Amino acid sequence: MHIVCCVKQVPDTTQVKIDPETNTLIRSGVESICNPYDLVAAEVAVQLTERYGGKVTVISMGPPQAESALRECLALGAKEAILLSDRAFAGADTLATSYTLSQTISRIAAVNPVHLVICGKQAIDGDTAQTGPGIATRLGYSQFTYVSEVVSVDVENNTIKVKREIEGGSELIEGTLPALLTVELGLGIPRYASLPELARALRQDIEVWGAGEIGALPERLGLRGSPTSVHRIFAPPVREGGRVFDSTENTERAIEDFVEVFFEKESPLLEHLLSQDKG
Amino acid sequence: MPKNSKGREIAEIIPEKCIGCQLCVGECPVGAIVMEDGVAKIDPEACIGCGRCFDVCPADAIIFEKPRKKRMTGVGQAPVPVDEYKGVAVFIEIREGKGAEVSWELVGKARELAGKLNTQVLGFILGTDIKPVGEEAIAYGCDVVYMIDAPLLKAYLPKVYGNALVHLLEQVKPEILLLGATPLGRDLASVSATRCETGLTADCTGLDIDLQGRLLLMTRPTFGGNIMATILCRNHRPQMSTVRPRVMKLPEKDGSRRGEIHTLDFAAPEDNLPRIIDFIATPVEADAEDITSAPVLVVVGKGACDTRHLPMFRELADLMGGAVACSRPVVQAGLLPYERQVGQTGKTVAPKIYIGIAVSGAVQHLVGMQSSDKIIAINTDRNAPLVRIADYALIGDYTEMVPRLIKGIEARIQSFEGKASKR
Ligand SMILES: Cc1cc2nc3c(=O)[nH]c(=O)nc-3n(C[C@H](O)[C@H](O)[C@H](O)COP(=O)(O)OP(=O)(O)OC[C@H]3O[C@@H](n4cnc5c(N)ncnc54)[C@H](O)[C@@H]3O)c2cc1C
Numbered sequence: 001m002h003i004v005c006c007v008k009q010v011p012d013t014t015q016v017k018i019d020p021e022t023n024t025l026i027r028s029g030v031e032s033i034c035n036p037y038d039l040v041a042a043e044v045a046v047q048l049t050e051r052y053g054g055k056v057t058v059i060s061m062g063p064p065q066a067e068s069a070l071r072e073c074l075a076l077g078a079k080e081a082i083l084l085s086d087r088a089f090a091g092a093d094t095l096a097t098s099y100t101l102s103q104t105i106s107r108i109a110a111v112n113p114v115h116l117v118i119c120g121k122q123a124i125d126g127d128t129a130q131t132g133p134g135i136a137t138r139l140g141y142s143q144f145t146y147v148s149e150v151v152s153v154d155v156e157n158n159t160i161k162v163k164r165e166i167e168g169g170s171e172l173i174e175g176t177l178p179a180l181l182t183v184e185l186g187l188g189i190p191r192y193a194s195l196p197e198l199a200r201a202l203r204q205d206i207e208v209w210g211a212g213e214i215g216a217l218p219e220r221l222g223l224r225g226s227p228t229s230v231h232r233i234f235a236p237p238v239r240e241g242g243r244v245f246d247s248t249e250n251t252e253r254a255i256e257d258f259v260e261v262f263f264e265k266e267s268p269l270l271e272h273l274l275s276q277d278k279g
Numbered sequence: 280m281p282k283n284s285k286g287r288e289i290a291e292i293i294p295e296k297c298i299g300c301q302l303c304v305g306e307c308p309v310g311a312i313v314m315e316d317g318v319a320k321i322d323p324e325a326c327i328g329c330g331r332c333f334d335v336c337p338a339d340a341i342i343f344e345k346p347r348k349k350r351m352t353g354v355g356q357a358p359v360p361v362d363e364y365k366g367v368a369v370f371i372e373i374r375e376g377k378g379a380e381v382s383w384e385l386v387g388k389a390r391e392l393a394g395k396l397n398t399q400v401l402g403f404i405l406g407t408d409i410k411p412v413g414e415e416a417i418a419y420g421c422d423v424v425y426m427i428d429a430p431l432l433k434a435y436l437p438k439v440y441g442n443a444l445v446h447l448l449e450q451v452k453p454e455i456l457l458l459g460a461t462p463l464g465r466d467l468a469s470v471s472a473t474r475c476e477t478g479l480t481a482d483c484t485g486l487d488i489d490l491q492g493r494l495l496l497m498t499r500p501t502f503g504g505n506i507m508a509t510i511l512c513r514n515h516r517p518q519m520s521t522v523r524p525r526v527m528k529l530p531e532k533d534g535s536r537r538g539e540i541h542t543l544d545f546a547a548p549e550d551n552l553p554r555i556i557d558f559i560a561t562p563v564e565a566d567a568e569d570i571t572s573a574p575v576l577v578v579v580g581k582g583a584c585d586t587r588h589l590p591m592f593r594e595l596a597d598l599m600g601g602a603v604a605c606s607r608p609v610v611q612a613g614l615l616p617y618e619r620q621v622g623q624t625g626k627t628v629a630p631k632i633y634i635g636i637a638v639s640g641a642v643q644h645l646v647g648m649q650s651s652d653k654i655i656a657i658n659t660d661r662n663a664p665l666v667r668i669a670d671y672a673l674i675g676d677y678t679e680m681v682p683r684l685i686k687g688i689e690a691r692i693q694s695f696e697g698k699a700s701k702r
Binding site for chain 1: 298300304306310313314337374375460461465468472473474476479480482500502504505508509511514515521550552553554556559560561574599600617623624631649653654655661666668669670672673674675676679680684687688692
């Protein structure tokens with residue numbers, strides 16, 4: 001079985017902030033990491049090949065540094081990695097990204113048929129769960145999002161059975177291969193790579209493909225192929241803090257004060273809430 | 280303005296302002312811009328001083344002083360004749376035979392947008408036996424409802440729903456389409472945006488209209504909630520956006536409203552479709568509450584992640600007619616199930632009263648609860664982010680404070696009830 005995994009390098013979002021006064025980005029010490037959801041996707045893919053045989057190819061679109069995200073996946077047990085890096089890809093929104101990735105997957109599949117494509121459910125830095133379905137739609141693959149369990153894959157009969165988490169419960173669903181899955185965080189815990197695996201991952205050659213290699217139409221790539229554009233960025237509105245009741249001196253008093261003020265200031269709200277509850 | 284060794288005036292990047300979007304990298308005709316540590320960098324010797332990077336930069340992070348007008352960004356592919364597209368459409372999701380609440384919230388927002396654009400609100404409904412939902416859609420504010428009623432649409436399959444929705448979009452040509460950011464909504468939005476080759480912005484928290492260009496201003500948190508971005512889709516239609524439940528206000532239902540309902544046919548896709556074998560409803564526990572609809576939430580943080588105190592938190596929640604929710608570490612520790620997690624990777628909540636007990640208020644948590652009416656924070660740390668934005672901050676150890684708080688509130692409630700019985 002041949003599985004392609006799409007991964008993205010993202011800034012560690014916990015560290016990116018805007019200075020509300022100057023409206024500029026504070027990014028000192030911001031590290032780039034492999035999107036946590038995508039690491040789970042790679043782990044799941046590797047586990048599937050351990051169960052059913054076959055190999056995992058990881059692909060990532062990004063600047064040359066995105067190579068390190070690919071190496072993280074190689075260390076988990078992926079066999080091959082391709083970096084999609086070209087100036088023409090820059091500035092892509094999800095539509096252009098899904099075009100670039102699906103074009104790449106078609107190229108890979110032409111040489112070595114692809115049974116499964118696995119993506120993380122979403123990236124932590126922005127685009128929310130759109131790229132996966134976009135790729136499946138373009139390739140015409142069966143599409144299973146929010147997968148919480150891969151029940152079985154049958155390459156001979158070309159079928160896959162998965163469990164998906166949807167509103168109100170989970171769904172057991174069966175479809176044909178090739179298929180694209182987007183996976184929940186809970187589906188796997190990325191393993192700690194062994195030293196030899198790490199060494200292999202660091203040494204391995206990573207192919208770099210550009211627009212030419214994937215036979216893409218230039219007008220559908222990157223900025224030119226992106227219908228959406230960023231108009232403005234700004235710091236999120238901050239809520240003003242209110243009253244502080246400090247109990248380090250006297251807990252009893254602080255709580256009494258709070259209850260007093262709270263019930264006085266919010267009395268319409270509370271009366272409504274509490275009477276509704278009783279009625 | 281700086282010059283390079285060839286004496287050419289060149290563009291310069293202000294690293295602090297650069298958001299790392301790479302638009303300039305793609306735009307530079309000579310490949311003079313590279314990304315370094317997440318920030319764009321111009322090679323002064325390669326730069327030809329054309330200023331195209333300056334034109335596309337959304338963050339004003341490029342200095343380029345030759346006099347020229349700033350051009351609009353986002354060229355897109357073959358633009359569509361945008362004038363042919365009219366109306367603000369909402370995809371109305373069906374849940375257990377009824378319209379999902381988030382869809383009605385969006386109809387409310389669509390009314391406001393349509394008012395500004397002086398156009399109609401359109402409801403798109405897919406499913407089986409959906410006539411009553413169509414009428415409800417009008418009561419909530421749709422002017423015209425288009426539905427496809429077919430047995431194949433009973434359960435969600437991406438290709439089938441995708442075909443049906445794209446068919447509606449091609450027939451009706453709305454300028455805007457809004458969908459709820461539910462599992463189904465996100466999935467379907469992406470499938471249909473890809474098929475229509477149009478732009479889609481996920482999880483918007485603000486929607487407005489730029490009247491000049493009849494453009495939808497789609498504002499959403501990005502970088503995990505640290506930054507807000509307003510996104511535009513200039514040359515493609517429909518302009519599509521998903522919005523999480525509870526972000527927009529639920530409008531009043533008005534049974535006397537009148538509107539039209541049209542039913543359309545559609546061609547089912549022919550390939551062998553996936554087969555849903557089983558649906559396992561999440562077991563409804565005795566105390567199962569939906570944290571997104573509770574008026575009061577008692578939110579347990581990592582500092583209060585203690586089984587022994589769970590009954591106390593429940594007592595506080597019960598007292599105020601609310602539910603217990605939590606931050607992510609509490610789910611990871613296994614104290615409460617994922618359904619109760621608030622935040623970026625959990626649920627967005629906007630209760631009347633949010634009570635955070637030993638919750639620090641990390642951005643990923645804040646994005647999921649910032650629009651709560653009143654925030655109370657109980658924390659030993661005066662400088663915790665949640666404490667800073669709380670309307671009421673109680674500083675101290677929760678094990679000391681919560682029992683007293685419960686007593687204090689109980690006493691107050693009794694006095695309310697006293698008042699009520701006197702009436
Ligand atoms: C991609 C990503 C997604 C995420 N998604 C979410 C999400 O959806 N939801 C979410 O909540 N988090 C999310 N997180 C995690 C988030 O970054 C924080 O780690 C988390 O919210 C912290 O939870 P906390 O406030 O409960 O714990 P902590 O940050 O550890 O805070 C504990 C607080 O308790 C206080 N405290 C300790 N003891 C006491 C006491 N006895 N009395 C009173 N106060 C006390 C401390 O002062 C401290 O402020 C996400 C992170 C990432 C990277």
